[in-house]
Structures are given as C-alpha cells and as structure tokens.
Amino acid sequence: MSGIVWHIFTFGVIGIFLIVATYRTLAIIRLPVHLRWELAPIPHEKGKGRYGGSYLEEYEWWKKPQPRSCIAPLIYMVKEIFLLRGIWKHNRALWPLTFAFHMGIYLTIGMLFFSVISAILIIAEVPLPVFNVFLVIASVLAVAGYLLGSLGAISLILKRALDSNLRPFNTITKYFNLLFLGAVFISGSYAWFHSGDFASEMSLFIKRLITLDAGVTLTFPLSLHIIISLLFILYLPWTDMIHFIAKYFTYHEIRWNDRPQDEKMQKELRGLLAQPVSWSATHVKADGKKSWVDVTTEEMSDEKES
Amino acid sequence: MKRSLKLTDISKDVDTQLIEIDIDKLIPLPPPYDKVEELPGFKQLTEDQRERLVCNLDGVVSTALPKPKNKEEEKKYVEQFVSGLKKLLSRENNWTFLQPLLLSIDYCAQCQTCCDACPIYLASGKNDLYRPTYRSEIFRRLVNKYVKPGGKLRAKLNKGDIELNWTTITRLYELSYRCNLCRRCAQSCPMGVDNGLITRELRKLFSQELGWAPKELHEKGTVLQLEVGSATGLRPHVAKDNFEFLDEDFTEVTGIEVSTPWDKEGADILLIHSAGDIISFPENPIAFSILCNAAQVSWTLSSEIPGYDGINYGVFYDDVQLAKVAIRHAQIAKKLKVKKIVIGECGHQHKAFMTVADRVLTGDLNIPRESVMTFLENIVFSGKIKFDPSKNDFPVTLHDPCNIVRNLGIVEPQRRILRYLCPQFREMTPHGVDNYCCGGGGGLSVMSDVNFTDWKVNVSGRIKFKQVLEAFADQPGPEVKKYLCAPCLNCKLQFRDLFAYYGAREKSSIIFGGLAELIVNAMVILKKPFITWGEY
Amino acid sequence: MAKMELAGEMYEVDENGFLQETEKWNEDVARAYAAKEGVNEVTADHWTVINYLRSYYLENGICPMIRRLIKVTGFNLSQLYELFPNGPANSACKWAGVPKPTGCV
Numbered sequence: 001m002s003g004i005v006w007h008i009f010t011f012g013v014i015g016i017f018l019i020v021a022t023y024r025t026l027a028i029i030r031l032p033v034h035l036r037w038e039l040a041p042i043p044h045e046k047g048k049g050r051y052g053g054s055y056l057e058e059y060e061w062w063k064k065p066q067p068r069s070c071i072a073p074l075i076y077m078v079k080e081i082f083l084l085r086g087i088w089k090h091n092r093a094l095w096p097l098t099f100a101f102h103m104g105i106y107l108t109i110g111m112l113f114f115s116v117i118s119a120i121l122i123i124a125e126v127p128l129p130v131f132n133v134f135l136v137i138a139s140v141l142a143v144a145g146y147l148l149g150s151l152g153a154i155s156l157i158l159k160r161a162l163d164s165n166l167r168p169f170n171t172i173t174k175y176f177n178l179l180f181l182g183a184v185f186i187s188g189s190y191a192w193f194h195s196g197d198f199a200s201e202m203s204l205f206i207k208r209l210i211t212l213d214a215g216v217t218l219t220f221p222l223s224l225h226i227i228i229s230l231l232f233i234l235y236l237p238w239t240d241m242i243h244f245i246a247k248y249f250t251y252h253e254i255r256w257n258d259r260p261q262d263e264k265m266q267k268e269l270r271g272l273l274a275q276p277v278s279w280s281a282t283h284v285k286a287d288g289k290k291s292w293v294d295v296t297t298e299e300m301s302d303e304k305e306s
Numbered sequence: 307m308k309r310s311l312k313l314t315d316i317s318k319d320v321d322t323q324l325i326e327i328d329i330d331k332l333i334p335l336p337p338p339y340d341k342v343e344e345l346p347g348f349k350q351l352t353e354d355q356r357e358r359l360v361c362n363l364d365g366v367v368s369t370a371l372p373k374p375k376n377k378e379e380e381k382k383y384v385e386q387f388v389s390g391l392k393k394l395l396s397r398e399n400n401w402t403f404l405q406p407l408l409l410s411i412d413y414c415a416q417c418q419t420c421c422d423a424c425p426i427y428l429a430s431g432k433n434d435l436y437r438p439t440y441r442s443e444i445f446r447r448l449v450n451k452y453v454k455p456g457g458k459l460r461a462k463l464n465k466g467d468i469e470l471n472w473t474t475i476t477r478l479y480e481l482s483y484r485c486n487l488c489r490r491c492a493q494s495c496p497m498g499v500d501n502g503l504i505t506r507e508l509r510k511l512f513s514q515e516l517g518w519a520p521k522e523l524h525e526k527g528t529v530l531q532l533e534v535g536s537a538t539g540l541r542p543h544v545a546k547d548n549f550e551f552l553d554e555d556f557t558e559v560t561g562i563e564v565s566t567p568w569d570k571e572g573a574d575i576l577l578i579h580s581a582g583d584i585i586s587f588p589e590n591p592i593a594f595s596i597l598c599n600a601a602q603v604s605w606t607l608s609s610e611i612p613g614y615d616g617i618n619y620g621v622f623y624d625d626v627q628l629a630k631v632a633i634r635h636a637q638i639a640k641k642l643k644v645k646k647i648v649i650g651e652c653g654h655q656h657k658a659f660m661t662v663a664d665r666v667l668t669g670d671l672n673i674p675r676e677s678v679m680t681f682l683e684n685i686v687f688s689g690k691i692k693f694d695p696s697k698n699d700f701p702v703t704l705h706d707p708c709n710i711v712r713n714l715g716i717v718e719p720q721r722r723i724l725r726y727l728c729p730q731f732r733e734m735t736p737h738g739v740d741n742y743c744c745g746g747g748g749g750l751s752v753m754s755d756v757n758f759t760d761w762k763v764n765v766s767g768r769i770k771f772k773q774v775l776e777a778f779a780d781q782p783g784p785e786v787k788k789y790l791c792a793p794c795l796n797c798k799l800q801f802r803d804l805f806a807y808y809g810a811r812e813k814s815s816i817i818f819g820g821l822a823e824l825i826v827n828a829m830v831i832l833k834k835p836f837i838t839w840g841e842y
Numbered sequence: 843m844a845k846m847e848l849a850g851e852m853y854e855v856d857e858n859g860f861l862q863e864t865e866k867w868n869e870d871v872a873r874a875y876a877a878k879e880g881v882n883e884v885t886a887d888h889w890t891v892i893n894y895l896r897s898y899y900l901e902n903g904i905c906p907m908i909r910r911l912i913k914v915t916g917f918n919l920s921q922l923y924e925l926f927p928n929g930p931a932n933s934a935c936k937w938a939g940v941p942k943p944t945g946c947v
Contacts (some may be wrong), residue, residue: 358844443939522944527944530944538904538945555913582946584907586907755857756858
C-alpha cells in the first residue's frame with residue numbers, strides 16, 4: 001500500500017471512532033433526568049458502603065450533611081474494570097475466560113501507549129538507552145496481550161456455542177463481534193512471532209504517521225494486523241461493545257444516583273412535568289395535550305368509571 | 307438434558323401452555339417440609355377457567371385475562387402493544403425512566419449471570435421461563451425491531467426474530483407478573499443492566515397503553531384507594547371507627563391508656579400506615595400509638611382520602627398512578643403543616659415515597675420523609691421509655707424487605723434495635739442488601755386470583771421459607787416459640803400464605819409480626835406480654 | 843366472570859368462589875357454601891357470625907377485623923376455625939356472601 005493511504009486510513013478511522021463515540025455518549029448524557037432508581041450497596045456512602053447503608057439511615061437525614069467518599073467509588077470502578085470484580089463475585093466459571101479476553105485488550109492498549117511514547121522520543125531525538133526500555137515493555141505487553149486476548153476470544157466463542165445456558169440467546173452479531181476482536185488478537189500474535197522486532201516496527205510506523213512521512217513500509221503480517229485492527233476500531237463505536245462508556249452511566253447515573261432534588265434538577269423536572277402525555281389507557285385520561293401535572297392532579301371523582 | 311425453551315417459543319401455539327411446573331424439580335425444603343406428599347399440592351386450573359381465561363403460560367394464572375372476543379380485538383391489542391413500545395422510548399411519555407430503560411436495553415451481554423441471583427429461577431429448579439433474561443431479551447428484540455430505525459431488517463439478518471402476535475403479548479403480560487422486582491438480578495449484573503426495571507416497564511406498557519393491569523393492583527388497588535381512601539375499601543369514617551375500637555380494646559388489654567390522634571394540624575409528624583395493617587395486623591399500628599405517646603412525640607394520623615393508607619401500588623406497574631398517589635399523600639401532609647412524614651412498616655411505601663416518586667414532588671410538595679426504621683430507632687434509644695430485653699427472650703430472626711434494604715440502603719437501624727431488645731436475635735443467610743425476597747414483592751403478595759397463591763408459596767417464596775427454617779435450625783421443633791420479624795405488610799401477607807400452606811405455626815411454632823410489636827413487648831410498663839403468639 | 847351453582851341457582855362468583863353480587867344472597871346460599879366445605883348443618887352459632895359479618899359489611903363496605911368479630915360474637919379464634927373450616931376470612935365471609943377482601947388484607 002502506498003505511504004499516504006496509511007495516514008488517511010488511520011486518522012480517518014480514529015476520527016470516525018471519536019465522532020461516533022462522542023455522539024453516542026452525548027446521546028446518553030442528553031437523556032432527561034429520571035426518577036430515582038438507586039440500588040444498594042452504594043460505594044460513595046462514607047463509612048457505610050461496606051454493608052450497603054445509605055444516608056437514609058440517619059435520623060432526620062435532611063438536617064445533616066451527607067458525607068460522600070470520592071475514593072471508594074474509584075476503587076470500586078478500578079476493581080470492576082481491571083479485575084472484572086462483578087463476574088468474579090457472581091459468575092466465577094466465566095471469569096477466567098473473560099478476564100483473559102479483557103486483559104488482552106488492556107495489555108494491547110498498554111503496548112500502543114508505550115509505542116507512541118517511543119515514537120515521540122524518536123521524533124524528539126532523545127538518546128538511545130532510554131528509548132530501548134519503552135520498546136522492551138511494549139514488546140512484552142504486545143505478546144502477552146495478543147496471546148491472552150486470542151485465548152480469551154477463542155474460549156468465549158466456544159462457551160457461547162457449547163453452553164446450553166447461553167445458546168438460546170445467541171445472535172449472529174454476538175459471534176461476529178467475538179470473531180472480529182479475536183482476529184485482531186490472532187493477527188497480532190502472528191505479526192509478533194513473524195517479526196524480528198515487533199515493537200520497533202510498530203513504533204516506527206507510529207512515528208511516520210505522526211510526522212506525515214509518506215515512506216511507510218510494513219511487512220505483510222504487520223500490515224494485515226493493522227488493517228484488521230483499524231477496521232475493528234471503525235466498527236466498534238456502532239456496537240454495544242462501547243459498554244465501557246455506558247457503564248459509567250449505568251453505575252454513576254442510575255445505580256448510585258441517590259441525589260435529593262436541588263435547584264437545577266427542580267428546574268428540569270418542572271419542564272418535564274409540563275410535557276404532554278399521550279398514553280391510551282382510559283385511566284390516564286391523556287389526550288396528547290394534557291401534561292403530566294394535569295393528568296396526575298386532576299379531580300379523582302370519576303376514577304371508578306375508567 | 308432438558309429441552310431448552312427458545313425465545314421464539316413465546317409466539318407459538320396460542321392455547322398451549324408454554325411450560326409445565328414440575329413440583330419434583332423445585333429445590334428441596336428442610337424437614338419436616340421435605341415430603342411433597344404431605345403438602346396440600348398445587349391447585350390446578352379448572353376446565354371452566356381454561357375456557358374463559360387466557361391460560362397459555364405455565365399452568366398458573368394471576369391476571370385473569372379473559373379470552374378475546376374476536377380476531378379484531380386481538381389485532382387491536384397487538385397494535386397497541388407496538389404503539390406502547392414507541393411511547394416507552396419517548397421523552398414526553400417516559401422521561402421518568404427513559405435513561406435507565408435505554409441503557410438496559412442496549413447493553414445486556416446475555417451472559418446469564420443475573421439468573422443465578424434470581425430466587426424464582428433458582429427455586430423453580432432453573433426453569434428457563436423464569437430467567438430474568440427470558441422476558442427481557444424478548445422485549446429487547448421487539449423494541450429493536452419495532453422502534454429502532456432499520457429494526458425490521460436487522461431482525462431478519464440477526465437470527466432469533468420474535469414474532470409479535472396475541473400469544474406473544476398475552477404471555478409477556480402474564481410473565482411480567484412472575485417477578486418480584488427485587489432487583490437481585492440488577493445487583494449481580496456487571497454491566498449495570500436491570501431486568502427488574504425492564505419487567506416493570508413491560509407492566510407499565512400494558513397498563514398505560516392497553517389498560518391491562520391485575521385488578522388487585524389497579525381497579526381494586528390504586529383506583530379504589532384514590533376514590534374511597536384505601537385499596538382495602540376502608541373508608542375514612544370506618545378507619546377512625548376501627549381505631550377507636552382498637553384504642554379501647556388495647557387499653558383494656560394492656561392496662562395503659564392507648565389513644566390515636568387524627569387530623570391534628572401543626573403536629574410535628576404525619577404517620578402513614580399501610581391501612582391493611584389496621585384490619586389484619588392491628589397490633590402493629592397500635593404499637594405505634596403506644597410508642598409515640600410514651601415517647602411524647604407530637605404526631606397525628608390523617609383521615610383524608612388516602613392519607614391513612616400509605617400504600618402506592620403504582621410503584622409496581624404504572625407511573626401515572628404512582629404519581630397521583632404520591633402527590634395526594636404529600637398534599638395531605640402539606641395541609642396539616644407537619645414537619646415530616648413518617649412511613650410505617652410497609653416496604654414499597656418506602657421505595658415509592660422516599661425515592662422513586664421523590665422527583666415528582668417538586669416545590670412545596672417536597673416535604674421531608676423519614677423511614678419507620680430510623681424513627682423507631684430514635685424512640686428506642688432516646689431514653690424516654692424503659693425496656694426490659696428479657697421479655698423478648700425467644701429466638702428472633704429478621705426478614706429484610708427488599709424495598710427498604712436493597713433499594714434504599716436502610717440496613718442497620720432495625721438491627722441495632724433488635725440486638726438491644728432481643729437476646730436471641732440471629733441473622734438469616736444471606737441478609738442485609740444481599741437478602742432474598744419474601745416471594746411477595748412487586749405487588750404479588752396482594753394478588754391471589756385463580757391459583758396464583760399456590761405459585762407464590764411453592765415457587766417465589768420457596769427460598770425465603772428455606773431461609774427462615776435455616777435461621778431457626780438450632781431449635782426447629784414446635785416446643786420453642788419463634789418470631790420472624792417482618793417489618794413490611796406485603797411481606798407479612800406472603801408469610802401468612804406461606805405459613806398457612808406449610809403449617810409452619812403448627813409444625814415449627816414460628817409466627818411472624820412487625821418490629822413495633824417487639825419493641826412494645828419489651829416495655830417495662832406493660833404487665834402482660836404484648837405479643838400473644840397468634841392467640842386472642 | 844365465573845359462575846357457580848348454589849342451592850339450585852346460578853350465581854356470578856370470582857375465581858375463588860366468592861359471590862360477586864352480594865344483594866342476591868340468601869340463607870340457602872350460605873347453606874350451599876357450607877355444604878361444599880363439608881359442613882352439613884348450619885347452626886345458630888354459625889348464623890351469629892354470618893349475620894354480624896354481613897351487616898357490618900353492608901354498613902361499612904368492608905369486613906370487620908378479626909378482633910372485632912371475636913369481641914362481638916364471643917367466639918375465640920379456635921372456636922371460629924371449628925365453625926368455619928377455612929377460617930373467618932376464607933369461609934365465613936364467603937358463606938355470608940360478601941366479596942373477597944382486596945388490598946393488603
């Protein structure tokens with residue numbers, strides 16, 4: 001492939017990924033405030049998160065300040081993201097498979113990070129010894145990530161196909177997603193083992209991307225791996241694999257959202273309560289024009305007729 | 307290996323039951339309840355019922371939906387189901403739960419982790435129909451097909467397309483009442499998806515769009531409550547008259563002056579009981595009268611419709627009804643100019659009034675609301691009343707109502723009371739926010755049409771019953787009287803059904819009751835025990 | 843709506859067998875319900891309870907609480923269960939032709 005095409009392809013994919021991911025994130029953020037639907041245990045409850053207590057355990061809680069812990073939710077999320085805490089606790093049999101899979105992703109991202117650092121250091125013409133350490137780390141992360149990821153993907157596909165608990169729920173998309181990400185890891189493993197110095201090649205490629213150097217030359221295994229990976233990144237933000245973004249909201253905005261009303265929320269609520277209701281059941285007595293306030297505070301004398 | 311139920315089975319064979327409940331597959335109970343032959347058996351549907359009612363799910367009927375008159379009627383309801391799906395995903399019609407619903411629809415990984423947390427699924431012997439994911443995934447595929455753009459094409463390409471017809475919607479309707487809304491599934495989901503929420507949204511769709519809701523929750527539930535004052539049919543003057551009778555009766559029985567104030571404007575506290583307690587478990591509301599007066603609390607009840615009945619079944623099935631009842635309660639408190647509202651021993655009342663409907667009560671309707679647990683804890687430890695814990699020297703265990711504990715995080719206050727006043731208090735396993743539902747949650751405890759009670763005592767309440775027996779395993783026989791503290795009226799109703807079915811009072815001498823009765827029983831000033839162990 | 847034959851006539855009942863149209867009740871209906879539960883002779887004691895339940899319901903729109911029933915009729919709980927096999931709520935109320943209580947009762 002000619003040099004400049006790599007730049008267009010790579011930056012194009014990253015750009016589209018960022019645009020779509022941002023769009024979907026904003027779509028979640030822009031949803032209206034909802035009724036409270038919290039669920040214990042909530043980690044930010046200072047001193048009570050351990051047994052699942054909340055500020056509602058305090059006598060006349062509205063007269064007291066509600067101390068929140070910043071660090072406890074953070075620790076919870078770190079354990080959840082990196083150690084897959086939820087699966088460990090509630091579905092132990094699945095844990096090794098999905099942990100391998102997710103670790104593959106994290107280590108691969110780690111490899112990219114260190115490759116970018118090395119690339120920047122080459123550009124900045126930093127002397128050699130420092131440069132080498134990052135490449136060694138990147139290389140180790142790469143092989144570990146690709147192998148674990150491959151193992152994880154293959155085992156998850158097998159589990160989906162063979163476990164009678166899971167099989168009735170499978171769709172083509174499920175298998176496709178696993179196969180696609182599996183292909184990223186397997187092509188990466190192939191590229192790593194085929195290459196003499198995977199991390200150097202990767203780092204060089206990144207350097208040439210950043211400096212818009214059209215002289216990009218890649219071996220076939222590495223270019224195959226990069227193409228598959230970029231295509232996957234292009235596909236990713238359109239799927240439910242962006243649960244890594246959605247989870248922030250399911251936890252912080254719903255499960256841990258125990259905030260009493262404040263000025264800002266009241267304003268938004270008043271707006272929402274003024275919206276028209278058009279549910280058809282007779283007891284709602286909505287006509288598409290009446291608002292939530294109308295429908296819920298009207299005289300109830302003729303309830304029985306409906 | 308048993309045949310797996312497929313998702314697509316939901317639309318097939320309109321008059322045939324989808325599954326059969328096999329009593330032998332249910333998880334075993336400890337002796338002496340382990341012999342199936344010695345139990346009353348499972349009430350079967352009659353020929354007449356099978357003729358008149360839709361009976362196509364599991365041999366159990368809770369909603370008593372009459373069969374349709376003709377194909378036009380079926381078509382009309384199926385179309386309404388689709389219009390309802392669209393409204394559920396619209397801002398104007400469902401801002402109340404739009405964000406939680408959309409996230410639960412879009413991010414389920416179908417890993418089935420939630421199923422092993424569900425007491426109904428486990429107790430049934432892992433019957434596929436009762437998986438939290440079964441109904442949710444069907445709902446999800448229907449939403450994706452009929453509401454999301456390009457849905458129909460993607461459904462065709464993706465395999466597992468669900469056909470939408472009369473059979474599908476009637477089965478989904480009945481199936482949505484096989485869930486306690488206990489949210490154990492939500493707790494165990496690593497993604498944060500909530501199958502209890504999806505079940506409630508399904509129920510809401512049926513109620514707010516098709517007008518389908520179990521009569522115990524709607525017509526004889528929220529509608530009756532808003533019209534005459536209580537879902538029990540208790541009218542204001544009858545409520546006051548009943549309390550007058552109880553005040554007199556208990557004054558005689560206890561030897562202390564028992565009196566209950568009504569409609570006192572300017573009192574500090576408006577206490578709202580669940581009116582069913584007045585009829586079925588009057589020791590509980592009277593215990594509050596005794597405690598409030600002994601602690602010199604400034605309090606009142608309200609005789610305005612529906613101020614003496616704190617229930618709010620809307621939290622189980624309908625946002626409009628939820629809001630109507632919550633707003634009425636708050637308006638009554640506002641008129642009485644009280645400083646705070648105290649919610650009695652009723653679980654869903656806590657969840658409805660303190661959290662779910664909180665954001666509907668804007669402006670001056672946002673009156674502070676307190677839980678019975680913190681209220682009682684304050685009284686017990688205030689030093690105003692003298693207690694003698696040795697009066698409660700019998701085995702006591704605590705049932706955690708899901709709506710107070712798992713949903714609101716109110717865990718310790720009731721335990722501090724029990725540890726102080728009950729020398730033989732022991733926990734169930736698991737307990738606290740990890741507790742199991744009594745089996746009557748989600749409105750199920752007040753639904754007893756056709757043969758539903760048999761399902762509740764055999765399936766949804768099974769794990770709870772096992773827990774109760776295991777908590778008292780050190781003294782299981784009938785010679786030792788044991789107290790199950792269940793601070794929630796709906797839970798008590800479920801326990802009443804469970805204990806009656808299994809004969810728990812006769813075989814194991816276990817009775818159930820609220821928290822306030824235990825506290826009063828320990829009062830030094832009472833010469834005779836307040837708890838009478840079911841004798842009158 | 844389900845139907846049940848009682849004392850030779852068809853009546854509308856709910857799925858648990860409780861009479862839906864309470865104004866159609868008469869003493870034969872009570873005897874028919876009793877017979878279904880294996881009680882072949884409805885005695886004066888039975889009528890005391892049944893009549894009290896019915897009049898209270900007609901006046902107040904709801905069944906009386908057990909405590910009240912016990913105090914007014916003079917029978918304690920065990921005696922009530924001896925008279926009415928399934929107890930005051932499920933037997934006596936049914937024989938008295940009042941609808942099954944709804945709500946949290």
